[in-house]
Amino acid sequence: FFFASATIMAAAQLTDEELSSELKRLGFVPGPVTESTRPVYLKKLKKLREDQQQRGARSSKGRNSGITSSNSSNSNSAAVAGAAGLGAAPARGDVTPPSCASSPGGRAALGAKRSVSAGKGALGFSSDESDVEVNPKKRGLQPGARRDRGSGVQQDRPGPNVTLGVLGKEGAGGVCSDFGKSSPGQLLLVRRSGGSAAPWWGDAAEDSETGRREADTPESRSLNGSRSPFGPNSGSSAGRYSDSEEEEEEEEGRHRNRRPSSRQSPFKSPSHPLRSVRGAAAGSGQEAPGGGAVALDDSPGAGTPDAAGERRPSEEAARRTAWGVLRNRSYKSTADSLSDIIMEDCGSAPHSNHHHHAAVGGEDSGARWGLSVRPRYAVYRSLPALARQDRCNHTAPSRPYSPLSALSPPPSKPAVPEDELLQQFRRDEVSGGGRLSAHSLSTVLLTAACLFFVLLGLVYVRMRGGGAAQTEGVDANYEKLIATALEWLIKTGEDVGIRLIGSQPGEAVTTVSKITHLESTHPKMSFICRFRRAFFMVIHRVLLFIAGVAVIFGVLLYVKYRWRKEEEETRQMYDMVEKIIGVLKSHGDACLENKDLQPYLPIPHVRDSLVQPQERKKMKKVWERAVAFLSTNESRIQTETQRIKGADFLVWRWIQPSLTCDQISSIPSKVWQGKAFPLDRRNSPPNSLTPCLKIRNMFDPVMEVGDNWHLAIHEAILEKCSDNDGIVHIAVDKNSREGCVYVKCLSAEHSGKAFKALHGSWFDGKLVTVKYLRLDRYHQRFPEAVGCITPLKPSSKHMSSLSHLRQWPSTDSLLGFS
């Protein structure tokens, strides 16, 4: 194998031609070797060489061949992670000598494990492939393997430990080098296969780890069995722990995965004491073996990577911390990407999605996990974890939007796919819009309440002054006292709460005799009275305000309406003018050819020919304006009076002699231009599925001007499907970027015909594509279409949009099948 790898190293220096010729020599004809295909061909070369080697060396290395043959057979299926492969490969070479001292049983167990679990290719990152279908296979393998391991190894304890210690290092090395090749697939694999709780993965850092973690999982899983001194279950965990980096990765990786599984599993309760135990022993590596055992008792049944075991003493812990720090730094970004992976997958599997998010912190045990995790792995706690926690708190209440809100917090790179995903969700979720308006509604209410309180406060402030009271003399004694008091009041300038008012309000009061009124500056009105006054004042103010706003609004609306009306009329006028010019021009042409005709046309005759009888009254104003416009602005038309058949008419004469300069050959817009590809079974559904169609790419909303271009689109569609009288509703989505038009037909058969007529045709320079829509969705979107049953017809027989096609009869009607 090392010989092979040595040659492989050399292969990196091959030039393209050499690579090509090497491949040909081995019997494989390659395509062009470019920079993007080079790595693929290198791999191919490597594989071909290995096959050669293996064929030659099969007899000597039984184990190798078994593994490599399984490698080649399973080249594309997921199995043991790359780390296992990589760890296995060098381990086999390097570790074999030292491990010779260790128990052969352990070695055999490992070897057996490798072959059982269909060891992956020689390349480290084959861990990338993980698959749903492989999971059950793996799962099936694991328990058997573990059980074998456990039973087999119980006899020799020390051996496996040594071996595994070494392997752990190897694995670490392998892991280190392959960090770049993260694989979300692996994570998914574990999640799906996860069935049991892994409580102390709950403790593992919430930083999501790369697939490398995942890669290690199967290996450690199988290794577990061979390690435990405590029996199969605890053995598995212990074994896992001794490979600190692997187990840590597993922990952190599985942490995310196990949690959802833990939701389903009954292992929650036993996991709790374990978790608390672990929480207590923060990073010290002093796991209670009992706790480990507790968790493990439950695990065997699940046949999935189990929970914990106990921890080895401090060396593992130390290693783990070191690894953790390293990993923490390097995996921040991948953590985010992984979270997206999880999210993405969650999107597709809402059930587990709920679990994920809930598990990550939204629900009870999740929260507890989060809590217990934090003190233990303070060093791992970083932004991603916190963000996730927050996210989960968000997501717990609003479950269907958990992907939405979960995606929004992570700050770093996954901004673009988030947006796309968000957009996807927003499009699909009709209630999303409703949610937004509810949001705005609440803010509006809040501001209204604030305003109200502010107003009330202002009113109160104003209330302190106001109201007058008259003095009343009661009897003589009082009068004297009152007089004295008033004098004193005048003399002192203090404000005692009484204001003195003379007969003229502005005048300063200096003597008692001048006082006619007293006013209290701090009136003590009853609360009801005050409240009432305040209330009315507020009401009046508010009403005034509203009235003012309404008036302004009304004025604005009116102005807008008038302006629109004006525009409309002007446009009509110009249309009319153009029509008149057209008529006159054609008449002029006809006159040139046919000398019998009069070269002028009476104005009323033109009007009557252009304007339908029922519209004449309506269009009178427009007509007048058009005539006025023509007489002032059109130089090619001369207005004169002629006598026709005994009556005087105002006539128009077309006086442009030459015709050539006026032939503005405009590129016809909005016409059908032929078919791009024949419709056959493969690019169209064999039978029409629903009566509703969505037609894409018929226009570009940015390029369209005016208000009524969508009618042209309607016309075009009706004309194209003129043989199909089953179209009952057409809707042009003016705002869609893709130029979407929605069509409803009477039946699926009609829509099938329309599909054949429209799909793949060129319209206005764009390739039109059609797909079927569900009827209920269509009705949701266009409720007015529910009652449409009358087929639509193109409004004119002119068939302007098909004018191009008429010259080249298309054969598409002959193709296809109905």
Add this chain to the structure above:
Amino acid sequence: MSSTSQKHKEFVAEPMGEKSVMALAGIGEVLGKRLEEKGFDKAYVVLGQFLVLKKDEELFRDWLKDTCGANAKQQGDCYGCLREWCDSFL
């Protein structure tokens, strides 16, 4: 027909035009982003690679795995999707 996904059917039903690489069957958000980072930002670029590899299944799958880390199922979906598209439109 029964074993192809909705995405596959949609992709194969019409010319790919300027569709993003995520419209390919088997290529989701994450893989799509990885492909985009490598410069394969549109489906037609991946089609180009597919054709340069002479529509060979194994090579294309290997390439896909190397470039974006697709698993076996994803590779298979993508390959099948592109192959059928080529059969219809190429």
